[in-house]
Amino acid sequence: MKTDKKGIATVSDHNYKQRSALWDCLAKALMVFLVVYGSFGCFLSGFGIPYPKLLFFVGLLGIDIILSLLFYNKLTKNIGYIVLFFVVAFLTTLLFLYINSGFYAIVNIVYEKLQAIWQLKGVMQYTERIENRQVTIIIALLATGGGMSLLLNSIISNYMSLFGTIVITIWLPLFTLYMDLQMPPLYIGLLLTGYVLIFMAKRSGHYITKVSRGKKMAEEPFCYRKKNTQIRYQQHGMVLLQTGVYSAALVGILGILLGVLVPAMHIQTPESWNRYKEITDEYVKDIATLGIMGLWNGYESTGGISGGKLGGVSSVRADYETDIKLTYAPTNVRPIYLRAFVGGKYCGDHWEEEFLNDEKPNELFESQNKMQRILVTNVGANMGYWYQPYYSIMEPLSVYDNTTQYYYIPIDTELLLSNAKVYSKEEYLAYVDAVYLESPVFPSIDQAREEAGLEGTVGEIATQIANYFETEFAYTLRPGVTPGRRDFVDYFLGKTRKGLCAHFASAATLMLRRQGIPARYVEGYVATYQEIENGEIVEDADVADYRIGPWEQEETQVITVEIADTNAHAWVEVFVPEFGWVPIEVTPSSDEEPPNADIWDLFASMMNGENLAGEKQMEVQELDQEALTTQMEKGLRLLCILLAIFVAGKVFLQFVRIGKRERSFHTASRSRNLENRYEYLCERRRRRRRKKQGEFGNYVTQSEQFRYYVEEEILSDEEARSLMELLQIACYSDEEISTEQYKTARRLCKKLRRPQRKRSKQQSR
């Protein structure tokens, strides 16, 4: 820079040798490392997660240094990021199982800690497909730490943004602080040192590297301000490093001093301050029990009943809390269905509720003299419904403290159905409303009926449907959301062929209706054999109090069965004229684990395609070799795809560039065309020459360039003069060149290209 004023000119002479890009990079690496390592250290130590400290330290430092060197110059930045992308993609795919398992291991440890702190009844537990935590945790830590470093490296090297840094790194220590866990002062110190250092660098304004983004790109070590009267250096790596040491000393000394003084002073902040935290505790507990996606449930009670809503839940989240308690003296181990919601009319995305006014089994009670008493206590289920067992009547005025008393008759419905024949529609209509025979006409429903081969008694048809679903469909708690314009059942039967109980019950209901059998959709809870078996015995209860009529003496006791929201269920009722509405089960059995999928599983499913549910069934032992080979194959496949996309993208961009260039040669103005064409040729020659360390780039003016053409014998004197005159007209006058002139210019422009080609051929020979 030259400042010329009043007879004196000062020129900044760059006797300023400290501007080494390497030191700049190392200083940035130090910043990134301090904040990332500090952040992870606070979290891991706070939650007591075991990890190899030295390995993590060395590994993360290495990653940070490598990442910071991407900003060494423009070449390393442009090439480095592409290489890094492929390396990261490959490693992520290759080590996905380890990363996934390690991450879940960390989350599981955290959840266990939360469970211990808050005395939670149940927390999420993720399946660690590789159980060697020593390996998986460090790989997961390096992967997540590396990812965080990658983001921070860009933020710090380009913008030195403290805000961005805090947003990325604060969550881990903040969560640890939230749980009031003890964080080692060393890690807090490292984190604070990083923050203070970034703040200092940002406020000083001296952090612009040679390849920083935006207008502040620093080609020179100095910038000029205040009308060139102030010269400011851009960045000095060594000073940044020294400032890092200084800030570490400041944080250390001041931290130790305050760490001793503040607790000794016994400063008591008002207790009322803490109530804000208590409010949020519930949300954190939800996350601990439901996962992160628990904050975005499709319905209010995706774990319980949905009230006939269909297709809005991508993945069912259960909170594992007890919804209903049953107290009774069991006489068999058949599951107890508690009916809550009955859907009559099918509306494509929900069932309209029907109220229970057609209780045919009421007649049963008149003929039955043997009944059982059952107490249904609503603990956490939706209060808008009664949860009534099959075939029962409610004891009048028996509702107290959310407990309802029913008298019910245990009936073997399978036996009933096996003898129930299918009647004509008219015969059915004598008993039931027409709505129970209405069904939309979709080819998928009829095709399903055909494939299932429905015939025989009602019981046989029910069994055929259940078998059909069992063999042809998959049960999953992650069915995915039904698209808004698609019919729920049609989408299920025709497209996805996987779903949860609501899918199967809805589809079976419509199939039965199309078959001519009155059917309706029911939601409620089921106490299975497992829950009954796990029921707690009520010590001071008398079995006789729970039985009415001449019951024989049996070896039984009064038990209390807890039904969690995971036992919410949907099933079908069919109408049997001689008996009434009979429940049938069509949902296939599932080996799928309880719902614990999370956003990370969504990521996993993206990486692994649709096969996640199947993969989860694999045994850990089998995974070691086979799964790794599969993963490697997938990684290579992904890498090839990415490479192909990259190449295709480059080719596409090249075509776009050529297209744009050709367009600029064929505008309405001949002068403009010539100007563009010559500019392109100059740029081309500059690029070629630059590679050969040539000198063409030094010729700025047209006269210099034409002198070069003549000297290099690319153009003769006459041709050079002629072309230069035409260019002068084209570039610097309002006059439009004629067609003849343009043709001449084009011919001469072509000559500007030919010698290069000849020369390159000669060189290649």
Place this chain on the structure above:
Amino acid sequence: MGIISLILYSIILAISFGMLVFFHTTTSQILFAFLLCLPVIECIVYRWGFQRIQIESQTTGSLLDEKLPVTVTMKLKNASLIPMPEVIVSYEVTNHFYPEERIVQQIAIPVLARTGQEFSFRVEPEYCGCYEMKVLAIQSWDHLHLWKFKKYHIDVAGANCEFVVEPKRLHSIAIDGEAYTTGMEDAEESQNKGSDFSEVHHIREYQPGDSLKDIHWKLSAKKQMLMVKEHVSMSSSQLILIVELEQNQEVLDHMLDVTKTVCMDLLDDKLAYTLCYWSRQRGELVAKAIANEGSRQQAFHEMMYEKPNPVGTNAGREGFAYAGMLASTVVWIHPAEGDGCSQDEILYRDASVIVSMSEVVS
């Protein structure tokens, strides 16, 4: 910038207080206390370090024959352990002839702990004169950019530096030599005969550039070191050069070039003379007898510290007339008046005129 830092720091402090309210833990108490104390501690520590900053500056040469660029190097020495990311040095570069025409610049450089920093810049003088580089102030922001520290009046030895740029010897000026040797026929004849029409008035040590003819061989043998005789022309009192130092920069610069050219030409012809100019600072006519290159350089060097007189006052000539000095020939070098002529032409013409004027004066 301090205000922005203050606002940002206040926001951080507020967030920290929010954390204290929310988390209600000892760690958040310590954090809040840390952020409260940090600016105060930083201020104390940084101030202590800043007071130990010292500055030195030097140039590549102190006397320049031509208007060549001069590199000025500034060294900021930091004796403390505190690195300083930004130390702003304000300095000015002035030419003594035109003190109001100055360049004031600031440079913000980092200063490493225990070592310091060095920075250099080039000064490209356009005009002749004495150039002074003076450090006006050193200031610095603390690391958090909340406090600003300043040092004014940096008058310590070595902080400032200066260099002199001599006028350029022109080759295009061809003044009629006969004109200003009018009245010096005796000397001229004597020279033609081979004798030196001058007398020795001083003997001194040999300096590079002195003619071998001037060496006093006898004395050199006696003293075991080369001694030279300084001659003074017998006619020096008769040939007087009056230079008008006037404020117009370009004209003055050119006039000094012409003066140097005339002086050098006269010395080449072995003619001693007296250089006169009106010193505005002293309020008197300064007359310097010049017999050789050394005395000429000395005279010019002193002249470079003068301040120019107002335009059109002809203070040199008036002062000369007032002093009543005797001269056989006076060469009055002054800015000419006239339109349509370039400065060279005017000066050339005026030089002739001046010589003719000298007869009137004498």
